[in-house]
Amino acid sequence: MRVYQVPQHAFLLLVGGALLAAAPHLLLGPPWLRILLPLLLLARVLIQRGRLAMPGRMVRVVLLAGVVLGTLYTHGTVLGPEAGTCLLIAAFGLKTLEMFRLRDAYVLLVLGYFVLATTFLFYQSPLAALYVFVVMVLLTASLVGINRPETGARSRTHLRLASVMLLQALPLMVLLFVLVPRIAPLWALEFQSEGARTGMSDSMAPGEVSRLTESTELAFRVEFEGAVPSPAERYWRGMTYSLFDGRRWSQASPGGLPRPDLVIFPGQGTAPWHEQLQAQHAAMADTDAAPVYRYRVVQEASRRPWLYTLAVPFVRGPARGIGQVRDFRLVKEGDIEQRFAYSVESYPLLTAAVGLPDWERDFNLALPELGNPRSRQLAQRLFDAEGGDVEAYALRVLAHFRQEPFYYTLEPPLLGGNTVDEFLFDTRRGFCEHYASAFAFMMRAAGVPARIVAGYQGGELNPVGNHLRVHQYHAHAWAEIWIDGQGWVEFDPTGAVAPERIERGMDRFLGREMGALQNLLSGAAFSRNPLLARLRNSIDYLQFSWQKWVLGYDESSQMAFLERWLKDVSPLRIGLVLLIGTVAILLPVALWVLLRRRGPPRSPLQREYRALRKQLLRSNIAVSEGLPPRAVSETVARACPAAADAIRAWVSQYEQAAYAEHADAQALQRLRRLRRALRWRLRRSALSG
Amino acid sequence: MQKLHDALERVGKVVLGKDEQIRLAVACMLARGHLLIEDLPGMGKTTLAHALSRIFSLDYQRVQFTSDMLPADILGVSVFDPDSRRFELRKGPVFTQLLLADEINRATPKTQSALLEAMEERQVTQDGESRPLPQPFFVVATQNPLDQGGTFPLPESQLDRFLMRISLGYPAPEAEMSLLRAGDLRERALDMSPALTVAELMALMAEVEQVHASEDLLDYLQRLLEHSRGCGWFTAGLSPRAGLGVLRAARAWALLDKRKYVIPEDIQAVLKPVCEHRLQSASGGTAGGAASRLLEAVPVVR
Structure with missing residues (x-):
């Protein structure tokens, strides 16, 4: 059997396309794959050049087993997205060693498209989309190439044809993207966790938040409808920590409480505190005077359920899977594994009406029995000095931070056993968590319910898109205390020590504190050069828009969009619009194809010549269109000696008919007969060979 | 034919x-075309021209072109004959059946165009009198x-006057071996006996x-x-004259x-020999490989 030869003009496109389709995965995948795939492609190149024979069945089976074992070794499984694509790519590489027929080349290319599509499992940026498009042009060009096996064809014409085809398909793609209903995936893809992600955790010990400031990763972006709050108002609440063990603050609640007392998901009943909040929300929404922030947060994957919001948040629109928590926060049902967007409106409500039941009061007063004696004494003394006025006492403690020599620093000294005592009286150098922790401790020591709030403070305003960017280094911790008649009131002791951190933002502060390298990473260096700053902002805006409009175009936003345009969204309507849109796009193309200038029609003799060429193509004999008849017959005779006489007879008959002076009337029939004889010869030699 | x-x-x-080149040169003659041989010295250009003139029993003249040559050096000059009291034309070397114009590009444009006009018109006009050139008339430049x-x-306009441009190139190793064994072959070319008469050639x-197309x-x-x-590969495409030339040459072939x-x-x-000297690559320079690109791109049968 003759082994299929990829035409030379398509081969480079095929190998290049295969390599580039797999390249993004090679960056992520295991090292052995990074070496294996190029080696397999190199082997294929050598086979094409005739330097290497096709590997035998044994070799291929061993390679396949090795690939499966390698995947098991790396990922522990062959299922799941990472292991699956790893196996897919390795198998894709192996398939190149199995191209015995034209059919195998088709399989390889279809696999190539599939490999390319899996890129989106791991990369979703606009750049990735552009990359996929370019590689798709390459793959399509090689598909064009293997369908035109003549030797004279050129790679460049394949590329041009492929680009034109894909560009023609673009409007159709947009139409399908917008209209075809989103269907929930048939199976959930569970990514293997890539170790701990940076971000807030559900507990906090001294030194942990300051470590976050080393990360320049994006936490979330926020787009405001209307005014953007001033920097000092940008307190993004994520969690509250109520349990203190002497060193670590943790998020916890007393055991045995019914769930509705803490968090309410839509459609899961209600509780008095929740009704209270909703009533207040309704009242506030009616009066236009209330200061309100309406915004949409697009949060990066955090592998945690916490959502970040201002003041007292309420979800806008359908709140599927978002719950309201008793301490005025929102949480998602299940962790945020992918970028997640939610719309919120926030009111600065008085929260006294929600009430402070005994269990909550006790829980937010609890301190370890022992430890930090000096702080407890100080708390008692200051509280007594203010005559037991809670608000005055809290201000007095802040004044203490301000008046005594306290310093705000990214590199606080390590603390021993009595963390609060050591910080308050000895080191006096700390980051936000030290101040928040000490403040909350002092409150509780004096009998004032207090807890820590953790989240982000600030955010960098992108003037291009008028949205905020909040990075991990904006992480912050502060405190809130219960004041009878007012409810929970926030106090930020960091603001007392380092007001510029709050008012001018972490970016400026970091710019002063950090070394040159971190400076560069955080983008602080960019903000000094106006041109670079604008460029950076524009790129950020592009990414944000991409996330909002393309990645964020999910089921609910699709419904909203379609309802606006179609009024009544029914399958029939969507189908109709799809049909009309498709016709509107394809009609001009069809007209152009039908009406474009063509040469004179082909004569029967010319059609007969076409038929012969098709015949040869089916038998896998590539003949350039520029080859004259006699050269064609020699090519065929070389490729298939059994058919040599048949093709020579046909060609000499054709030559007589087409070029000699006195063509006879029977020539066409004779040619057809000769062609049938040739077909029979070609088939027999294909079967026996 | 056998002859x-x-x-x-x-x-x-x-x-x-x-x-291959000999066949092309003969086809060029049969097609009544003039031949341009572009090659380095010593590749056998003159030997080929000699051999062709001898074998077809044609008159042969050779002109070595130089930059101080005048048209009269080729066409001839009128001289006053005091005896007959009339001007008489002394015919120049162009009055022959096969003219070898060696290093044609050394002459000034004026001289070149005098020759090229003779090639095209197959006659020489001097002092208002036209004289036809002998039949047949070939120029090998x-x-x-x-x-x-x-x-x-x-x-380019004058290159167009030549039906074909060929180059001989270095000989293959075996050919060169027998050449070295045989010594200089030019003598033998001069001694060749005719194979065809002029009438047979005509x-x-x-x-x-009469060959059917x-x-x-x-x-x-x-x-x-x-x-x-x-296609945009060339500064200008092939002219209708070039097309007629291809057809004539193909008939002869x-x-x-x-x-x-x-x-x-x-x-x-x-x-290739008929078209490549008439084409200039759009990217500048000569259109090497132009013919094979054209042949690859155009289907033989529609």
Whole structure:
């Protein structure tokens, strides 16, 4: 059997396309794959050049087993997205060693498209989309190439044809993207966790938040409808920590409480505190005077359920899977594994009406029995000095931070056993968590319910898109205390020590504190050069828009969009619009194809010549269109000696008919007969060979 | 016909290993075209011209072109004869059947154009009197492609006067071995006995015009010409004159193959020598490989 030869003009496109389709995965995948795939492609190149024979069945089976074992070794499984694509790519590489027929080349290319599509499992940026498009042009060009096996064809014409085809398909793609209903995936893809992600955790010990400031990763972006709050108002609440063990603050609640007392998901009943909040929300929404922030947060994957919001948040629109928590926060049902967007409106409500039941009061007063004696004494003394006025006492403690020599620093000294005592009286150098922790401790020591709030403070305003960017280094911790008649009131002791951190933002502060390298990473260096700053902002805006409009175009936003345009969204309507849109796009193309200038029609003799060429193509004999008849017959005779006489007879008959002076009337029939004889010869030699 | 093939064979014994070029040169003569040989000195250009003149029993003149040459040096000059009291033309070397114009690009444009006009009109006009050149009339011009110092390269319009441009190139190793064994072959070229009479040659030339070119073949040629104009590879496509030249040369080639009709192979065989000196690559420089690109791009059968 003759082994299929990829035409030379398509081969480079095929190998290049295969390599580039797999390249993004090679960056992520295991090292052995990074070496294996190029080696397999190199082997294929050598086979094409005739330097290497096709590997035998044994070799291929061993390679396949090795690939499966390698995947098991790396990922522990062959299922799941990472292991699956790893196996897919390795198998894709192996398939190149199995191209015995034209059919195998088709399989390889279809696999190539599939490999390319899996890129989106791991990369979703606009750049990735552009990359996929370019590689798709390459793959399509090689598909064009293997369908035109003549030797004279050129790679460049394949590329041009492929680009034109894909560009023609673009409007159709947009139409399908917008209209075809989103269907929930048939199976959930569970990514293997890539170790701990940076971000807030559900507990906090001294030194942990300051470590976050080393990360320049994006936490979330926020787009405001209307005014953007001033920097000092940008307190993004994520969690509250109520349990203190002497060193670590943790998020916890007393055991045995019914769930509705803490968090309410839509459609899961209600509780008095929740009704209270909703009533207040309704009242506030009616009066236009209330200061309100309406915004949409697009949060990066955090592998945690916490959502970040201002003041007292309420979800806008359908709140599927978002719950309201008793301490005025929102949480998602299940962790945020992918970028997640939610719309919120926030009111600065008085929260006294929600009430402070005994269990909550006790829980937010609890301190370890022992430890930090000096702080407890100080708390008692200051509280007594203010005559037991809670608000005055809290201000007095802040004044203490301000008046005594306290310093705000990214590199606080390590603390021993009595963390609060050591910080308050000895080191006096700390980051936000030290101040928040000490403040909350002092409150509780004096009998004032207090807890820590953790989240982000600030955010960098992108003037291009008028949205905020909040990075991990904006992480912050502060405190809130219960004041009878007012409810929970926030106090930020960091603001007392380092007001510029709050008012001018972490970016400026970091710019002063950090070394040159971190400076560069955080983008602080960019903000000094106006041109670079604008460029950076524009790129950020592009990414944000991409996330909002393309990645964020999910089921609910699709419904909203379609309802606006179609009024009544029914399958029939969507189908109709799809049909009309498709016709509107394809009609001009069809007209152009039908009406474009063509040469004179082909004569029967010319059609007969076409038929012969098709015949040869089916038998896998590539003949350039520029080859004259006699050269064609020699090519065929070389490729298939059994058919040599048949093709020579046909060609000499054709030559007589087409070029000699006195063509006879029977020539066409004779040619057809000769062609049938040739077909029979070609088939027999294909079967026996 | 048989005599023609004997002639080809005998020329092949003098110009060794260049059967293809000899065939092309003969086809060029049969098609009533002039030949430009572009090659380095010492490659056998003169030997080929000699051999051709001897074998077809043609008068032969050789002119070595130099930059101080005047048109009269080629065409001839009128001299006053005191005895008859009349001007008499002393015929120049152009009055011959085969003219070897060596290093044609060394002459000034004025001299070049005098020759080229004679080539086109097949007559010489002097002092208001036209004199026809002998029949048949061939010019074999040579030029050196490398040594361009002090030369006047032929403009495209004049290159167009030559039906074909060929180059001989270095001989193959075996041919060179037998050449070295045999010594200088130019002497032998001069001693060659004629194979065809002039009348027989003229008859063959008339026969060339009778070779049949079918509609399908003309269609192929037309698409080749059209492609050369539309593809954008060249500054200008092939002219209709070039197309006629290809057809004439292809007819002669078919006749050399003892066929009464032209097939696409004939077109393909003569396309390179007939067309490449008429084309200029759009990216500048000469259009090397232009013919093979054209042949690859245009389907033989629509």
